[in-house]
Amino acid sequence: xxxxxxxxxxxxxxxxxxxxxxxxxxxxxxxxxxxxxxxxxxxxxxxxxxxxxxxxxxxxxxxxxxxxxxxxxxxxxxxxxxxxxxxxxxxxxxxxxxxxxxxxxxxxxxxxxxxxxxxxxxxxxxxxxxxxxxxxxxxxxxxxxxxxxxxxxxxxxxxxxxxxxxxxxxxxxxxxxxxx
Amino acid sequence: xxxxxxxxxxxxxxxxxxxxxxxxxxxxxxxxxxxxxxxxxxxxxxxxxxxxxxxxxxxxxxxxxxxxxxxxxxxxxxxxxxxxxxxxxxxxxxxxxxxxxxxxxxxxxxxxxxxxxxxxxxxxxxxxxxxxxxxxxxxxxxxxxxxxxxxxxxxxxxxxxxxxxxxxxxxxxxxxxxxxxxxxxxxxx
Numbered sequence: 001x002x003x004x005x006x007x008x009x010x011x012x013x014x015x016x017x018x019x020x021x022x023x024x025x026x027x028x029x030x031x032x033x034x035x036x037x038x039x040x041x042x043x044x045x046x047x048x049x050x051x052x053x054x055x056x057x058x059x060x061x062x063x064x065x066x067x068x069x070x071x072x073x074x075x076x077x078x079x080x081x082x083x084x085x086x087x088x089x090x091x092x093x094x095x096x097x098x099x100x101x102x103x104x105x106x107x108x109x110x111x112x113x114x115x116x117x118x119x120x121x122x123x124x125x126x127x128x129x130x131x132x133x134x135x136x137x138x139x140x141x142x143x144x145x146x147x148x149x150x151x152x153x154x155x156x157x158x159x160x161x162x163x164x165x166x167x168x169x170x171x172x173x174x175x176x177x178x179x180x
Numbered sequence: 181x182x183x184x185x186x187x188x189x190x191x192x193x194x195x196x197x198x199x200x201x202x203x204x205x206x207x208x209x210x211x212x213x214x215x216x217x218x219x220x221x222x223x224x225x226x227x228x229x230x231x232x233x234x235x236x237x238x239x240x241x242x243x244x245x246x247x248x249x250x251x252x253x254x255x256x257x258x259x260x261x262x263x264x265x266x267x268x269x270x271x272x273x274x275x276x277x278x279x280x281x282x283x284x285x286x287x288x289x290x291x292x293x294x295x296x297x298x299x300x301x302x303x304x305x306x307x308x309x310x311x312x313x314x315x316x317x318x319x320x321x322x323x324x325x326x327x328x329x330x331x332x333x334x335x336x337x338x339x340x341x342x343x344x345x346x347x348x349x350x351x352x353x354x355x356x357x358x359x360x361x362x363x364x365x366x367x368x369x
Contacts, residue, residue: 006352013360106361141307161357165313165349169306172342176282176298178291 009164013103016156020103021057026071029062056104060111070112073098076105078118081125088132094153102130102157137162146173192341193279196271197227199245200236230283237287244287249277255297262304264331266338277340278302305343308335313347317354 022040029046036044043054051071054062062068074080075098087095098104105126113119137158140151149166184190202220210217212226220226225245228236236242248254249270257265267277278298285294312332339347 009349010353013356017360138307138310141310142303144303144306157357161353164353165310165346168346168349169302172278172302172346173299176278176285176295176302178285178295 009167010160013157013160016100016160017103017107020100020156021060021107022055023100023104024053025056025059025073025104025108026051026053027059027062027068028071029068031062031067056107060107063111063115070108070115072108072116073104075101076108076116076122078121078125081122081129085125085129085132088129088136092136094133094136094151096153097129097155100156102126102155133158141166141169144169144173146170146177189276189279189341193276194230194283196247196275196280197229198233198247198284199225200228200233200242201225201245202242204241206241233287244284247280247284250281250284250294250297258297258301262301263308263335265301266334267340267343268338271340275340276342278342306346309339309343309347310350312336313350314354317351317358 028051029048031046032048033044033046035042038055038058040055043058044052046052046054046068059068059070063070075084084095084097105122108116109119109123109126116122133154137151137154140149143150144166147170149170202222202224205222206220208218209220212220212228212232233244237244254265254270268275271277271280281294281298285291285298288294312335336347
């Protein structure tokens with residue numbers, strides 16, 4: 001393969017972020033715009049003060065030009081995350097969170113912190129969640145087998161982080177079986 | 181770690197000699213043992229390279245002696261505490277203990293026991309390997325010294341080549357995550 005070794009094992013976090021930015025988010029536009037066709041589809045029309053759903057990359061762009069307010073997704077609130085954190089620390093399984101919550105929350109907290117309520121608290125909660133989940137992924141490692149791995153509700157970023165060595169480790173385990 | 185003809189790892193894993201006790205007399209082959217004798221005599225023991233062991237054992241000319249790297253002493257030590265055994269010193273620098281073990285396993289009649297030992301050892305050590313890899317990734321480029329004491333350092337030095345590779349993969353992955361989180365914290369937008 002022609003890719004450098006560091007890119008062969010898995011995609012990079014910035015690439016995942018790019019993919020996550022295709023997801024839709026609600027905004028309150030401050031400018032009006034006709035319905036516009038993009039490669040991924042047609043978005044708009046934007047009519048302040050009516051809400052509209054557009055891709056995150058577009059919302060980020062508008063936000064930076066101060067042409068919209070981003071409405072926080074339902075899961076990006078202090079109450080919701082606090083709830084999830086409690087579940088995460090009391091239950092054995094991973095709690096269900098949006099598949100790309102790590103990327104989206106990061107992007108939104110970066111550009112639209114002023115649109116989110118209590119952004120600092122959100123940051124700490126997300127960090128706590130991440131650490132709790134990491135501890136669980138580590139536990140999953142102990143039960144690693146050559147054929148299956150049961151870690152449901154893992155998010156894109158977390159899968160990507162453990163992918164390279166999980167693949168390698170399962171390959172080794174498969175290899176160590178008699179007659180393999 | 182695979183049987184691919186072109187796999188460098190497989191070649192390295194077989195770069196070991198195994199003791200064999202001959203059951204028959206073989207004339208004019210004494211030079212294989214590197215000694216001065218002309219013939220190989222019955223019940224003499226020779227150190228043979230693995231590629232030759234296959235033929236000799238499968239043709240029932242000799243019995244393989246389990247190499248000390250997988251002998252009862254190592255076996256018991258692994259049973260007691262897998263993380264405190266230095267696998268690399270069992271098979272030499274850059275050695276592939278698991279690969280070598282796999283090769284030996286294929287030559288045994290009772291494969292299950294050997295497989296179980298290898299698998300259990302790998303599994304128990306893996307967690308420690310990944311933990312340390314993530315710890316080192318978190319230290320960043322400046323903190324090169326491992327603060328976690330002698331046992332951790334001796335564990336790292338005792339990693340076999342397969343585990344080293346995993347260590348590097350895990351470390352690289354954690355580093356990338358850390359970079360991404362920090363980059364966006366600095367406000368690249």
